[in-house]
Amino acid sequence: MKNTDDEFFIGWSPMPPNTRITLMKSLWILFFIVIVTAVAGSALQRTIGTASFEYETVRDFEGYFHKDPVPMLVVDRSGQSGHENPRSRYLLVHPFKFGFSKNSASQLNGQFISLRGKLIYRGQDTMIEVIPESVKPVLRSVEPQSDTPTPFMDLGEVSLCGEIVDSKCYFGVMNPGDWKPHRACAIRCISGGIPAVLHVKMSTGQSRVYILASANGESIQQAILPHVAIPVEISGQLRMLGDLSILFIHPESISPLCSAAASVNRIEPKEP
């Protein structure tokens, strides 16, 4: 670039004509760059899913409470149209980055309860952010089917590649709620008792989540924190509880790198 004229800009004097022309051209180019980067930066995002959090809507729920492998509310849907499964299972969490209180869970286990909360859902995966003081046991004259525990359906040993995320953010409280930028939040959420899930991207392009539980059937938190939000391979016993997929694992079976292509499960479990 050569200076071909003797123009000299000073902030306190009128702008020379050729400088003005160059400046106007530069501004158009700058605005073009601004628009291109804004469009590219927004349109090329690949991590935002179809997850929802009804943060302005508080709903009433009734159902049976089960604390293992993770706190959940089982709601009887038999007789209702539009529901394939006669029972809906909602994972239960508290506000902010905390899971359902363990003390309350022990007291309420197996009871029919009512509660108020906000619905969180991603596809078929559902969760309720419970208003803690709204949880109350309900006495019922007729016991419906839901109080009888549904047996696990054992699908055998599997190895899956995916990413450990906290279910609350991934199901919709934060969207996107996965991968590196969300790692710190996922660690805090799982550490605070929110159920950890393995997010697996199937070879078909569809995503699926597996609730992680320890081999003895309890929720698993601190032991998996180092492996959160990075590509991992996990081996464990896969069981179905209704429409929930639960992977019972030993934390030491988690390896940080997938032996196959990351994010693609090596053994795709069949639907029960």
Added chain:
Amino acid sequence: MSVTYHAVGWSTFKKRYDLILWLGIVLFLVVFCGVSLFLFPKVTLEILLIRAFGSAAFLLLHIILCIGPLARLHRHFLPLLYNRRHMGVSLFILALLHGFLSWITYHAGGDLNPFVSLIVSDAGPGISRFPFQIFGVMALVILFLMAATSHDFWLVNLTAPFWKAMHMLVYAAYAFLVVHVVFGALQAETHGFLTGLVGGGMVVVLGLHLVSGWREHKPDNQPLDSRLDQGFIEACRVADIPENRARIVSIAGERVAIFKYDGKVCAVSNVCQHQNGPLGEGKIVHGCITCPWHGYQYLPETGASPPPFVEKIPIFKVKIQNGIVHISALPEIARDLC
């Protein structure tokens, strides 16, 4: 130039500059948020804002870093440099919004103090666990220091060399932010075009600095004949100096600007007392040497700013023999007019 301190010495040009600057920022934010909401309506608001503010800040930092070398390469870009400080403050505001929202969203409301969480939550062995948040924090601290001292009050009280050195930390902030983006957002958003944008931005910033640096250091690479003739050094031919402009030479690593005007020649330090701008790239305007960066002026005969201003620059004695300019090897302290 001003003899008293004002929060902002507003002028029509500065007002237009800021208007266009914030028009550009708002345009970026509106387009980014609009396209995101159209294509991904389920995105949560805080994440959308974190991404929009962060992307806008990163782009603005690239623009700020490119203005300096562009203005050195062609003087038509000097208007962009004139009010660059306001760009820096705007950058800090965007970065602060990004950082504060990220901190609240990802760290608050959990079982650990959010400040502690910020430090310990994303570290670990391996590239996938390489911490990226702490680099963002370090960059934000630098941007804060720069924004807080982005005023002539601090420039005068910290002295120009120290102020300038502190503001050169912007390059450290840029390096930290590249690490922050590469090991943060780009680990999740893996589209090649986005990686290309970050890489392309680095190439443009580094390329412009290398080219302008090479041109700026030309005089340093052409040392003068150091043989002294009664304390004078042969500098250049009078005919090689454009009228009302300067030729820059280097004496023992110090740059000297030799101006020609009204049939006279003078030699002064190349360093403006305001922000250490390159006086040799300036011009004689209304009989004064005028700095290309912010229009600070000095009388060529004395090196002192015209009253009531008080800035002074070192001057060098000049002798002309057979059309050759000779300048004294040692400078003199500027003489007061009054």
